[in-house]
Amino acid sequence: MLQAETLRPMNPTEHKIFLKILQAIVGTNNVLTEGDLSAWELDWRKREQGKALAVVRPGSTEEVAAVVRACAAAQISLVPQGGNTGMVVGSTPDASGRQVVLSLSRVNRIRQMDAANLTVTVEAGCVLQALQEACEAAGFLYPLSMASEGSCTVGGNLGTNAGGTQVVRYGNTRELCLGLEVVTAQGEIWNGLSGLRKDNTGYDLRHLFIGSEGTLGVITAATMKLFPSPKSMMTAYASLPSLDAAVDLLGLAHRHLSSGLTGFEVMGEFALSLVRKHFPQQHVPFSGKDPFCVVLELSDHDSEAHARTLLESLLEDALQDGCVLDAVVAENISQARALWHIRESIPLAQAQEGLNIKHDISIAVSRIPDFVRETDAAIQAAFPGARMVNYGHLGDGNLHYNVQAPEGADAEAFLRDQEKPMNALVYAQVDAYSGSISAEHGIGSLKREKLAEHKSPVAISLMRSIKQALDPDNRMNPNRVLKI
Ligand code: FAD
Ligand code: MLT
Ligand code: ZN
Numbered sequence: 001m002l003q004a005e006t007l008r009p010m011n012p013t014e015h016k017i018f019l020k021i022l023q024a025i026v027g028t029n030n031v032l033t034e035g036d037l038s039a040w041e042l043d044w045r046k047r048e049q050g051k052a053l054a055v056v057r058p059g060s061t062e063e064v065a066a067v068v069r070a071c072a073a074a075q076i077s078l079v080p081q082g083g084n085t086g087m088v089v090g091s092t093p094d095a096s097g098r099q100v101v102l103s104l105s106r107v108n109r110i111r112q113m114d115a116a117n118l119t120v121t122v123e124a125g126c127v128l129q130a131l132q133e134a135c136e137a138a139g140f141l142y143p144l145s146m147a148s149e150g151s152c153t154v155g156g157n158l159g160t161n162a163g164g165t166q167v168v169r170y171g172n173t174r175e176l177c178l179g180l181e182v183v184t185a186q187g188e189i190w191n192g193l194s195g196l197r198k199d200n201t202g203y204d205l206r207h208l209f210i211g212s213e214g215t216l217g218v219i220t221a222a223t224m225k226l227f228p229s230p231k232s233m234m235t236a237y238a239s240l241p242s243l244d245a246a247v248d249l250l251g252l253a254h255r256h257l258s259s260g261l262t263g264f265e266v267m268g269e270f271a272l273s274l275v276r277k278h279f280p281q282q283h284v285p286f287s288g289k290d291p292f293c294v295v296l297e298l299s300d301h302d303s304e305a306h307a308r309t310l311l312e313s314l315l316e317d318a319l320q321d322g323c324v325l326d327a328v329v330a331e332n333i334s335q336a337r338a339l340w341h342i343r344e345s346i347p348l349a350q351a352q353e354g355l356n357i358k359h360d361i362s363i364a365v366s367r368i369p370d371f372v373r374e375t376d377a378a379i380q381a382a383f384p385g386a387r388m389v390n391y392g393h394l395g396d397g398n399l400h401y402n403v404q405a406p407e408g409a410d411a412e413a414f415l416r417d418q419e420k421p422m423n424a425l426v427y428a429q430v431d432a433y434s435g436s437i438s439a440e441h442g443i444g445s446l447k448r449e450k451l452a453e454h455k456s457p458v459a460i461s462l463m464r465s466i467k468q469a470l471d472p473d474n475r476m477n478p479n480r481v482l483k484i
Contacts, residue, residue, distance in 0.1 A: 069187030080214035082156030090444030124155025147344035161211035163440030168395030263297030264395030362439035
């Protein structure tokens with residue numbers, strides 16, 4: 001049995017003393033208790049507003065460990081936080097006012113790049129884009145990439161086992177990680193930053209912490225894989241008659257491009273219409289003409305001419321085959337960025353359209369068209385007018401099968417009344433197709449109840465045992481992932 005966190009009320013004197021202890025560890029300026037703390041207390045999707053006892057910003061692994069020990073001594077729980085861009089309400093405090101937000105933003109150095117070992121050791125609070133840029137300047141590719149890269153952090157990527165737009169070639173964050181440094185729930189420091197590609201010495205602890213969403217310990221640094229920068233990257237944007245055609249195009253792309261295929265994203269017409277509506281300055285090719293579009297990326301280690309020949313031959317076959325109706329190939333980097341920007345703007349356009357229901361699902365690629373046909377029809381029958389914002393990482397079998405309230409409806413009321421039955425319908429379909437209810441965003445608080453319903457009791461029981469063993473007092477991000 002997991003024990004509920006002990007919410008021992010602090011009297012004003014104890015409260016003052018506790019804050020003084022935190023200040024002594026991290027400095028007065030790095031213990032925030034007053035003013036507008038919404039950057040730390042409100043989640044990115046504006047689904048829940050929490051209230052922190054304090055936002056604490058340590059500057060080193062040792063300071064993180066000292067803060068964790070101070071919280072343990074005072075029976076205070078902790079919410080590790082990176083860029084607070086998570087999608088499932090996992091990085092913000094609850095409303096009790098008794099949780100400390102442990103922001104890793106100051107633990108952000110790149111410690112070492114090992115060119116021969118093709119690794120980089122980096123601290124958890126380093127912003128993803130800063131890491132990408134430093135690696136690029138050194139002639140390497142750090143392939144993790146997503147629209148939140150300007151603010152999400154390496155620690156948050158590991159905490160959620162984030163995916164993004166390059167998974168089809170490089171895997172998700174777990175596959176990029178060779179070692180971790182972690183502060184345990186007891187405030188000890190585990191240094192597992194080996195950078196070894198082979199190490200079969202018992203249980204591989206790093207995999208426990210990756211994807212554990214801050215519920216088992218605080219990741220303070222990681223050793224991540226690097227890749228040689230490709231000689232050329234080419235981006236194409238194609239319009240398609242159906243989702244079946246997108247799956248056919250993906251098969252063709254695998255055959256033509258092999259491991260050169262580094263991105264394959266699908267976008268439904270309604271999702272694209274939201275980009276046109278909220279970001280009218282963007283040029284969206286083939287506007288509104290066809291039901292789906294795809295952004296496809298090829299990375300080539302030979303030459304630009306070689307890459308272009310490969311991509312053009314793929315598109316010629318696809319046009320002949322009928323799975324592509326029209327296509328453009330970016331002529332230069334700025335055109336490529338503009339095409340990617342369309343895809344990356346969808347979550348922001350969706351947020352501007354109003355509160356929405358997200359389903360971050362994965363299903364075997366071959367079964368996705370049937371799933372969408374059936375589920376679209378069932379949703380329209382049960383929730384007439386619901387608007388499907390369907391897009392995502394088709395190359396990984398991962399759809400963001402999201403729902404916006406019917407045109408003109410009150411989005412807040414729609415979520416209040418329809419989110420539960422909508423989720424029940426979609427997730428029953430996901431089960432019927434042997435899929436997953438969270439492909440890349442994690443569980444947080446938003447999907448905690450659903451996890452228990454959709455995962456096997458044996459798996460849940462093993463997960464509880466792990467939590468109990470590593471965090472017996474339930475101080476690390478309590479009530480996230482697992483229900484008490
Ligand atoms: P936070 O939101 O701060 O935290 C996320 C979780 O990790 C929380 O449970 C937190 O407690 C835990 N955590 C944070 N830091 C640590 C740490 N140091 N140690 C232990 N636990 C920690 N996600 C994808 O997977 N693919 C995408 O393509 C993608 N695109 C996105 C696009 C947009 C516009 C936005 C807003 C989000 C997107 N996301 C995507 C979701 C989000 O950006 C990722 O989950 C990201 O990895 C979170 O990083 P973060 O630093 O913001 O973490
Ligand atoms: C994406 O792929 O754009 C993200 O995972 C964000 C989202 O689902 O909104
Ligand atoms: Zn995604």
